[in-house]
Amino acid sequence: xxxxxxxNDYPLAGFYDELIDSDHRPRPAARQLFDYLSRFTPAELxxxxxxxxAAIMTxxxxxxxxxxxSNIDRAWPFDIIPRVMAASEWRRxxxxxxxxxxxxxxxxxxxxxxxxxxxxxxxxxxVLAGSKNFRxxxxxxxxxxxxxxxxxxxDLVRDKDGTIYVLEDNLRVPSxxxxxxxxxxxxxxxxxxxxxxxxxxxxxxxxxxxxETLAALAPQENERPVIAVxxxxxxxxxxFEHSYLAQQLGAVLVEGPDLxxxxxxVVYMKSIDGLRPIxxxxxxxxxxxxxxxxxxxxxxxxxxxxxxxxxxxxxxxANAPGAGVADDKVVYTFVPKIIKYYLxxxxxxxxxxxxxxxxxxxxxxxxxxxxxxxxxxxxxxGGYGMLIGPRATxxxxxxxxxxxxxxxxNYMAQxxxxxxxxxxxxxxxxxxxxxxxxxxxxxxxxxxxxxxxxTRVAMREGSLVVNSSQGGGxxxxxIVEERR
Amino acid sequence: xxxxxxxxLYWMTRYMERxxxxxxxxxxxxxxxxxxxxxxxxGWDVLIxxxxxxxxxxxxxxAYDEISVMRFLISDARNPSSILSCIHNxxxxxxxxREILPRTAWERINALYLFINANATLAIERARRYDIxxxxxxxxxxxxxxxxDCMSHDVGFQFIRIGRFLERADMTTRIVDINAAVLAxxxxxxxxxxxxxxxxxxxxxxxxxxxxxxHASVHVRSGEVxxxxxxxxxxxxxxxxxxxxxxxxxxxLPHNGPxxxxxxxxxxxxxxMRVDGLTPAQRHEYLDxxxxxxxxxxxxxxxxxxxFHEQDSAARQIAAxx
Numbered sequence: 173x174x175x176x177x178x179x180n181d182y183p184l185a186g187f188y189d190e191l192i193d194s195d196h197r198p199r200p201a202a203r204q205l206f207d208y209l210s211r212f213t214p215a216e217l218x219x220x221x222x223x224x225x226a227a228i229m230t231x232x233x234x235x236x237x238x239x240x241x242s243n244i245d246r247a248w249p250f251d252i253i254p255r256v257m258a259a260s261e262w263r264r265x266x267x268x269x270x271x272x273x274x275x276x277x278x279x280x281x282x283x284x285x286x287x288x289x290x291x292x293x294x295x296x297x298x299v300l301a302g303s304k305n306f307r308x309x310x311x312x313x314x315x316x317x318x319x320x321x322x323x324x325x326x327d328l329v330r331d332k333d334g335t336i337y338v339l340e341d342n343l344r345v346p347s348x349x350x351x352x353x354x355x356x357x358x359x360x361x362x363x364x365x366x367x368x369x370x371x372x373x374x375x376x377x378x379x380x381x382x383x384e385t386l387a388a389l390a391p392q393e394n395e396r397p398v399i400a401v402x403x404x405x406x407x408x409x410x411x412f413e414h415s416y417l418a419q420q421l422g423a424v425l426v427e428g429p430d431l432x433x434x435x436x437x438v439v440y441m442k443s444i445d446g447l448r449p450i451x452x453x454x455x456x457x458x459x460x461x462x463x464x465x466x467x468x469x470x471x472x473x474x475x476x477x478x479x480x481x482x483x484x485x486x487x488x489x490a491n492a493p494g495a496g497v498a499d500d501k502v503v504y505t506f507v508p509k510i511i512k513y514y515l516x517x518x519x520x521x522x523x524x525x526x527x528x529x530x531x532x533x534x535x536x537x538x539x540x541x542x543x544x545x546x547x548x549x550x551x552x553x554g555g556y557g558m559l560i561g562p563r564a565t566x567x568x569x570x571x572x573x574x575x576x577x578x579x580x581x582n583y584m585a586q587x588x589x590x591x592x593x594x595x596x597x598x599x600x601x602x603x604x605x606x607x608x609x610x611x612x613x614x615x616x617x618x619x620x621x622x623x624x625x626x627t628r629v630a631m632r633e634g635s636l637v638v639n640s641s642q643g644g645g646x647x648x649x650x651i652v653e654e655r656r
Numbered sequence: 657x658x659x660x661x662x663x664x665l666y667w668m669t670r671y672m673e674r675x676x677x678x679x680x681x682x683x684x685x686x687x688x689x690x691x692x693x694x695x696x697x698x699g700w701d702v703l704i705x706x707x708x709x710x711x712x713x714x715x716x717x718x719a720y721d722e723i724s725v726m727r728f729l730i731s732d733a734r735n736p737s738s739i740l741s742c743i744h745n746x747x748x749x750x751x752x753x754r755e756i757l758p759r760t761a762w763e764r765i766n767a768l769y770l771f772i773n774a775n776a777t778l779a780i781e782r783a784r785r786y787d788i789x790x791x792x793x794x795x796x797x798x799x800x801x802x803x804x805d806c807m808s809h810d811v812g813f814q815f816i817r818i819g820r821f822l823e824r825a826d827m828t829t830r831i832v833d834i835n836a837a838v839l840a841x842x843x844x845x846x847x848x849x850x851x852x853x854x855x856x857x858x859x860x861x862x863x864x865x866x867x868x869x870x871h872a873s874v875h876v877r878s879g880e881v882x883x884x885x886x887x888x889x890x891x892x893x894x895x896x897x898x899x900x901x902x903x904x905x906x907x908x909l910p911h912n913g914p915x916x917x918x919x920x921x922x923x924x925x926x927x928x929m930r931v932d933g934l935t936p937a938q939r940h941e942y943l944d945x946x947x948x949x950x951x952x953x954x955x956x957x958x959x960x961x962x963x964f965h966e967q968d969s970a971a972r973q974i975a976a977x978x
Contacts, residue, residue, distance in 0.1 A: 229766075229770060230763050230766060230767045230770065231763055231766075232751075232762060232763065232766040401755075406748075406751060406752055411751075415751070415752070415754040415755050416754065416755075418754075418755035419754055419755035419756075419759065423755070424658060424755075425661075425752075425755045426658065427660070429660075430658050430659075430660055441658055442658065442659050442660075443657055443658055443659060444657050444658075444659050444662045444811065444909070444910065444961040444962075445657070445811075445910045445911075446910075
């Protein structure tokens with residue numbers, strides 16, 4: 173056994189490690205992986221990593237970062253050591269994710285219609301009233317199948333004791349699925365032998381399932397509905413993903429100015445052959461920018477009249493406008509109750525324990541423990557606008573105290589989790605790095621959960637921030653059938 | 657097909673074709689210069705004239721020395737037609753086309769960009785120039801081959817071809833025009849061996865030397881070369897060939913009446929040209945007219961297929977009535 177694979181030297185730091193147990197042995201699902209890796213010298217492994225980096229450059233797997241008005245195209249940071257989970261554990265997660273999205277969609281549809289959950293006193297009116305993502309323009313509408321959030325990216329984390337928690341539900345325009353697919357492609361390209369030896373469940377049916385999900389929404393029975401992916405354009409950080417998904421779906425990639433809504437309320441695209449109707453729009457721009465007639469009038473990204481077309485059922489939009497009402501970190505704290513209310517089931521996947529600043533007692537606790545907690549505003553994403561108490565300065569904590577007091581409804585807090593780690597290839601060999609997991613869940617006529625998801629990893633030692641915009645990378649995620 | 661996408665496809669190939677043509681032109685010229693007897697040499701400024709960027713060049717450079725001209729044509733980002741700029745632009749265009757093009761096409765275009773981005777400044781010196789520019793040509797041709805074999809020959813494919821052949825026809829007329837002008841004064845001396853070498857260089861810059869020898873003449877004489885490059889029906893870089901291809905592509909497009917009409921004007925002009933007995937000035941006038949024809953074809957295609965997406969109100973009206 174070579175130096176790299178001497179797991180006794182692997183510096184477990186008191187966190188749950190996804191691949192290595194506390195006795196420095198590979199967990200059962202990761203045994204085949206380590207059998208394989210033990211054949212490599214550290215130099216060989218670094219060679220493979222260099223080959224992966226080259227492949228990423230050629231394949232052009234990038235994301236864009238804005239800085240000072242210009243944008244930089246960065247190669248997608250990728251770690252070649254996969255994150256492995258046992259299929260037996262995954263099946264429970266899969267069931268929990270389905271349960272959650274099903275309940276959330278019932279909840280959104282209720283909010284825009286009868287609001288029974290408010291009337292029954294389970295969900296407070298003041299939370300609804302304070303929601304920035306509740307769209308009055310959507311009231312009275314029931315989209316097809318009663319589903320509003322067709323594509324959901326749910327962030328999961330594992331704590332010290334091994335429990336998997338839901339950290340947040342992304343119901344607006346969750347991104348990252350293309351990287352999940354590309355990561356697998358990279359691994360197959362670089363380590364083909366591995367896939368012969370291990371029973372790794374495939375992930376590549378996502379595009380087919382997404383197509384099914386979207387096609388089922390088409391307003392008219394149509395053998396081949398015309399699907400468009402609506403992107404803000406090339407300067408968006410997720411543009412790579414937009415074009416990637418359009419390509420995989422056989423959909424048209426459109427920008428707002430490519431579309432026009434006719435007097436008949438049908439959405440058309442401007443083609444070389446004149447105007448062609450569109451049936452389904454998979455939009456990757458926020459509600460605010462969707463339709464300058466209905467939302468922000470200064471939006472140049474959207475399509476004037478799009479909401480009108482949607483309300484009249486002439487076009488389907490995924491995710492539906494207004495679906496973001498359930499993508500709110502305060503609403504999040506109610507999800508266990510929401511599941512119980514609509515499905516009469518106990519949640520399979522627990523929430524991270526949370527404190528709501530709108531409640532006096534909980535707020536007092538939060539303010540007294542700012543140095544121990546993570547404080548999140550209701551409506552930010554990408555890790556922005558958060559306070560990580562233990563790492564914050566006194567001034568930063570004071571600033572948050574003021575913000576919370578000024579607008580308590582907008583804040584919630586959670587204990588700082590000890591995110592799990594997994595071995596990651598660094599200069600000296602393998603070292604633990606913190607990670608999370610974002611599976612993608614689809615719902616329209618049927619439901620579907622990706623096998624695994626996108627594992628995001630904080631590449632810097634000790635860091636807990638996994639967002640790609642802030643120095644995070646990713647790993648291929650394996651769901652493995654254990655051999656008897 | 658979206659108007660915006662059609663336009664991007666068109667420009668992507670125009671840029672790639674321009675990059676390849678420039679690489680070819682530089683390589684052929686560099687080779688010819690090695691063969692010329694001392695004193696028979698022409699200046700590097702001819703290359704700048706061929707690409708039609710004299711003014712821009714003089715803005716940034718003071719002399720037409722080899723290094724300046726090479727830097728300007730190969731790696732200068734201030735020149736939108738430098739090989740590096742063209743490939744960068746083609747890559748940016750193709751980035752918005754990833755869902756249209758076969759996946760490997762994007763990878764190869766991206767690889768081409770990474771290659772030239774890493775090597776452009778090294779190609780300024782003679783020592784590595786030939787290999788690097790050949791590397792550009794080879795990589796670009798692998799994209800052309802991939803698209804021909806792995807992409808549906810649908811309307812989008814026609815826009816790819818239109819971009820390619822318009823750019824190519826334009827380049828061929830320029831090469832013939834400028835060289836004819838530069839070489840004309842020398843033709844007073846009959847059987848000047850340097851003349852044959854120079855015209856050979858012209859043929860080589862269009863990869864046409866071998867085919868010319870096989871199909872046109874074993875002698876390299878100015879009138880015959882010009883005639884071949886303009887009017888040969890079978891060699892894929894002649895003006896005639898490009899126009900015929902363009903006609904076939906446009907025929908596949910909807911509402912193609914106006915661009916087809918303009919193409920036929922250009923075809924008739926080339927067919928009707930009598931190369932022998934023309935004075936250099938007359939020849940230049942002729943070629944100028946052909947270039948103007950090509951510019952009109954471009955403008956008409958743009959108006960017919962690309963600009964629809966800019967005419968929002970018009971589009972909405974059509975939507976209302978249609």
